[in-house]
């Protein structure tokens with residue numbers, strides 16, 4: 042019989058990554074270590090249903106930036122599963138596909154604590170929570186204790202499958218990077234140099250916030 046400690050775990054890093062920065066990389070690495078994940082696969086969003094208002098950089102460019110940032114780490118990978126999906130992309134559909142691909146693994150879905158806070162509004166969140174554990178990577182200033190108390194009161198049935206991870210490096214944000222580029226301010230050292238050069242070469246974020 043297999044004991045629980047022998048169950049293999051895989052991390053899935055879900056995000057728009059517009060652009061990917063060091064905060065995301067540190068969060069993935071901390072989660073990998075803390076939750077003993079075999080590897081972490083980054084999955085850039087395709088056509089997110091909750092982002093109807095803002096113009097998002099095309100999926101292929103966001104995929105390329107994630108690829109450039111992760112290719113030197115054998116414990117990291119990147120998947121096209123969401124960017125190739127036609128129509129709106131929901132996490133529950135991704136989790137179902139991953140469950141088929143990794144039937145032997147426990148799935149840990151890592152995302153930002155702001156997105157994590159909204160999980161109970163996601164499509165079919167009950168099924169999503171049956172398919173994986175969620176890790177919310179929190180920025181400095183996020184009131185983790187209050188959030189977990191509210192969560193326990195409102196959804197005790199899911200409490201053991203939701204985890205918070207404080208990531209000081211998440212003081213870096215994609216919104217700030219886009220704004221800096223637009224204002225012609227430096228972004229070096231906030232993200233991998235290959236990603237910075239890609240942004241420069243493709244003239245990304247000149248007009249969008």
Ligand code: NAP
Pocket residue numbers: 054055056057058059064065068086089090091092130131132133151152153154155156162163164178211213214215216
């Ligand atoms: P977002 O609204 O762009 O980001 C929310 C916040 O979380 C931002 O502050 C963002 O910081 C941070 N963040 C996002 N991904 C992160 C990550 N992997 N690690 C650390 N911080 C992260 O959220 P999003 O990127 O669109 O969505 C996050 C994930 O949740 C995606 O996989 C998305 O598909 C999923 N989601 C699913 C549904 C659904 O199925 N209905 C609805 C909403 C979200 P930065 O801007 O610096 O990244």
